[in-house]
Amino acid sequence: MSANRSGKRILVLRYRFIGDTILTVPFLRNLRYAEPDAHIAWVVAPGSTDVVRDIPYVDEFIDWDPVTSFADCRGKHRTWADKYGFIQELRAQHFDKVYVLKRSFSSAVIAWLTGARARIGFNTEARGFLLTRRVPYRNDQHEVQNFLDVLRADGVPVLDDYLEAWLSDEEQAFAEQFFAANGIAAGEPVIGIHPFAANQSRAWHHDNFAEAANELQRRYGARIIVFGGRGDVELGQTLRERITPEPVLAVGTTSLRQTMAIIARCNVMLCNDSGIMHVTAALNTPLVALFGPQSPVKFGPWGKRCKVLYSAFPCSPCKQKFFEECSPSPRMKPQCMESISVQQVLDAVEQFEGVSSLERRA
Structure with missing residues (x-):
């Protein structure tokens, strides 16, 4: 992952399962095409970062790990104090824009609490008032295209939509x-x-x-x-x-x-x-x-x-x-x-x- 970029500071919220994580890669690649100088941070669950190790489109992984019954978790953000500390860490990064690819109400609250002026995401769970750009969510198309629709709604061109994964020489050996x-x-x-x-x-x-x-x-x-x-x-x-x-x-x-x-x-x-x-x-x-x-x-x-x-x-x-x-x-x-x-x-x-x-x- 790269560092010390001088452009916008962009946060992407899409965390939890490894399948959802790998399906986010086309979104991140097209975002990087459009914002080559931006610092792109990605909020993910600790257990999901392995599947996208060595991704070249992201500068920083940020762990978000509340207790949940829907996926493996380690409970790093178990208490209200833990959650408050997480939000304070996000606010300290002064993000310009947040893309909310999660559809939950809580993820939109997190985006709003970052203090970012631009917050783009799906208009689901009555959370539209927390977003600055609301994107319709479609059940009749693949999740990859739903994610890419968020970019399209923000005026970002989508050039391709294929999946990727990266393996090191050691792993292949x-x-x-x-x-x-x-x-x-x-x-x-x-x-x-x-x-x-x-x-x-x-x-x-x-x-x-x-x-x-x-x-x-x-x-x-x-x-x-x-x-x-x-x-x-x-x-x-x-x-x-x-x-x-x-x-x-x-x-x-x-x-x-x-x-x-x-x-x-x-x-x-x-x-x-x-x-x-x-x-x-x-x-x-x-x-x-x-x-x-x-x-x-x-x-x-x-x-x-x-x-x-x-x-x-x-x-x-x-x-x-x-x-x-x-x-x-x-x-x-x-x-x-x-x-x-x-x-x-x-x-x-x-x-x-x-x-x-x-x-x-x-």
Whole structure:
């Protein structure tokens, strides 16, 4: 990240989940195009900065970490005194402009309390009076375009909209060592699966992932890598027992940055709707994404090498209050996820341009 710029001081508010964080990159890139001399600071959650490490469009990360039940947090800003101190730190920076990409009332309050004269954001949650420029929020377009609409409303030209992620030489070397340590030869086809989600009720059933993985190995002779976090270890072991030949596990043993480097070397990824799905799209790794309760129109993977499997039901998209809005299947999954068959997934991989490097077996 750069420093000592002499132009405007601009603050961007978009914090919490890693998926939302990576989807903010096109906004920041176009903002930097328009303001090459500005000091751009980005308020993010501490756990989300890793996914955009080495981003060249931002000069400063500012942690905002109140206690929340909706995402991982460390509670740095737990008390009212902590929150007051955070606002005082922002005010001391004398920002000229704040872009409020969060849609909550509280984020607009933070923008107003900074003292910045220009405050641009979505006209949601009756917070318009706290903003100097109010932008309509659309539910019928992708979140990337919603973010870019904030720039457009402020007269900033939007030149492109692609995702990006950055890997260091050390991280790429780690991936190479990981492959070698697990007996994956150079040029050997690799298919990654991320069968987990923050709420497993919205995930495709793990039996389906195991069946798909077994068939993909049979068809292509591909090695399977299972990705997941620390909370996914038990289910990861279950999948290891059900996939033959045994897959490589990267579940709870690799950092986010190391996981990204491994994903970048995969021929294809198969993911639930998750932050890892967005990371995969940003890395430009071919991707098949499985959607059910949430519409891919707003939060689907953003990229040219992405395929989405989605069955829209009359109740789609839902509020994800499982299972108040619909009856669960015998396997305790919503019917929209159960409607995605293993064959559909196999067909999607087969048709995907990214699988052209894999040799189909008889």
